[in-house]
């Protein structure tokens with residue numbers, strides 16, 4: 001089932017190519033031949049990929065359903081991803097065979113499911129290459145994880161006149177919690193500007209990192225523009241001044257490999273539902289030293305060592321941050337999703353999705369009056385665009401009538417819409433189960449929609 005995208009595969013060169021290559025004295029001729037050979041190898045890879053994609057698509061039951069009488073073309077992966085059978089089965093199995101509350105139960109079911117839940121934590125630790133399993137906190141999702149950090153970090157480390165640094169391309173979930181904490185503490189929210197392509201202006205970032213900056217909160221990949229930020233560099237620059245960094249990885253985890261130790265991220269957050277797992281569960285990774293220092297966000301059952309009416313002693317990590325009965329089947333389902341993508345290989349996924357991005361970008365740009373919003377050099381498989389004279393909502397409705405699911409609107413990034421002076425965009429976001437054939441159908445549907453609306 002794994003997609004092989006190994007460029008080192010040994011495709012025997014056709015004999016005439018070999019002879020010409022060795023005889024060629026002219027370097028330009030060699031370059032052209034090399035290019036032809038590379039293209040042949042790429043073509044072989046692509047055909048191999050598409051064969052495997054059909055197998056992969058069969059793992060996602062929803063992909064075979066019809067919408068408005070047409071085969072579903074699901075290009076709204078930025079909002080949420082579809083679930084493979086292995087994830088659905090893991091949740092189904094939990095309720096059919098394992099259902100019990102975790103931790104503190106002496107009976108078999110409770111112990112079995114505690115092991116399953118803690119194994120899920122270990123799977124996520126390994127996937128992120130976190131140093132310790134207790135640095136992985138189960139939360140409700142990205143928004144919840146950011147709220148936890150903003151609130152707890154704010155309580156302890158942010159005071160009047162301090163600064164919190166975010167960027168102009170943040171999702172509302174990585175703006176509002178910081179805005180709120182700044183209002184409460186009399187601190188100042190500062191914003192790293194972007195250029196027209198939707199890339200951070202690094203010179204401005206450096207200028208904004210001051211002695212007053214208490215924390216930087218930045219997205220790894222923009223959900224609207226697709227821009228991939230060089231978070232390794234951003235973190236290194238902040239660390240020179242001992243400023244911790246929270247990375248919003250909601251859009252990165254499904255598309256690229258993330259090593260929190262390599263990045264040296266202080267906090268890294270994401271949602272399960274955007275990485276082929278269930279809704280209502282997510283992850284807060286935090287470096288042990290930070291999580292130990294932060295006060296608990298919510299308190300209650302599960303977060304304690306001892307309680308008297310006078311005083312409470314809190315539990316060690318990770319339980320200190322996991323108040324109440326957690327989303328047990330969610331954690332188990334997330335681990336099944338991570339196992340699934342690792343079976344395919346995240347590098348294979350990234351390479352394949354990049355092909356989809358390039359293919360779709362070229363096709364969209366051929367349509368008259370279409371402008372892509374977000375043209376960064378480093379981009380994930382997200383294309384936001386506007387069509388001259390048409391409202392994104394109208395285009396979205398007509399695409400849906402033809403079985404194509406895209407997202408329209410501000411994508412929870414209103415400041416970004418203000419920057420580009422637009423009310424919203426149409427966003428097509430691809431996952432590894434999408435195909436070039438679907439992109440062709442989408443382009444046809446888009447052309448039809450535009451013709452109807454003009």
Ligand SMILES: Cc1ncc(COP(=O)(O)O)c(C=O)c1O
Pocket residue numbers: 078079141142143144171173174219221222223248250251271
């Ligand atoms: C970059 C980014 N951050 C945060 C979020 C919020 O995620 P959730 O709604 O799963 O908490 C999203 C969701 O679209 C996102 O794309």
